[in-house]
Amino acid sequence: MTNHYRYLLFYKPYGVLSQFTKDTPTRNTLKDYISIPDVYPVGRLDWDSEGLLLLTNDGQLQYRLSNPRFGHKRSYWVQVERIPDATALKKLEEGVVIQDYRTRPAKVQLLSQEPIVPDRDPPIRFRKNVPTAWLEMTLTEGKNRQVRRMTAAVGFPTLRLVRFAIAHLHLDGLQPGQWRNLTSSELELLHNLTSQANSSSWQKGLIT
Known part of the structure; x- marks a missing residue:
């Protein structure tokens, strides 16, 4: 090599x-x-x-x-506004339509606790009395602002997005x-x- x-x-x-x-x-x-x-x-x-x-x-x-x-796995921790329900998670997994394009099937998991990540500078803007949740999402494609558009399409806007893995x-x-x-x-x-x-x-x- x-x-x-x-x-x-x-x-x-x-x-x-x-x-x-x-x-x-x-x-x-x-x-x-x-x-x-x-x-x-x-x-x-x-x-x-x-x-x-x-x-x-x-x-x-x-x-x-x-x-x-040559699609390969890209894995993200995604902080979203409010707590996604099972219906929203299933839609994300099966594929949603964003800009006339249906996303490929993905792996999506609602995390029971926050991932260990450094504080963001500046921090996200929290809305009082609106809870947030963290998802772990693994995609095999990388369209422009895809993760943000996917979570918005099912009603849970992305607040913070951290890619923690590319393949292995x-x-x-x-x-x-x-x-x-x-x-x-x-x-x-x-x-x-x-x-x-x-x-x-x-x-x-x-x-x-």
Whole structure:
């Protein structure tokens, strides 16, 4: 395996754009945190979302992971306004229509306690007398603002969104604004994942 490729995991803070070019003076970009040249994010997180970004200069890997045809798991902790009922959770799992598009089946779980995540700066705006809940959602696609649009479609607006995993890669050990290199075992699993993308058994396993 060529060693000039770089593979980084970054914990993107709230309010940071998933790009290196600065097109607004008021928002930070990846350049404010990462000085490695010529790496680019695989996919993106919206400026108001937090969590895991994978960056690399490996064009083939970037293509495979970004192409919808090679759908891979993306897992999120989602804080929503009010407590979703079983009907709303089932709709999210089976797929909802957002902008004339029906989302793929997803895994959705109402968490019994809050996930352990750093405080957000600035904190979310709570509404008095309106409870909130945390969901764990795993998708195999990444449409623009998809999670937020999905929860809004079933009547539970997203207040905070943290991506904690991309396939087998996790936030573990990182704080907002920190990055690290992939380990050799993480990288091997990632290459195995993408090399098997054409296998029907792997594609079937995405939704199990």
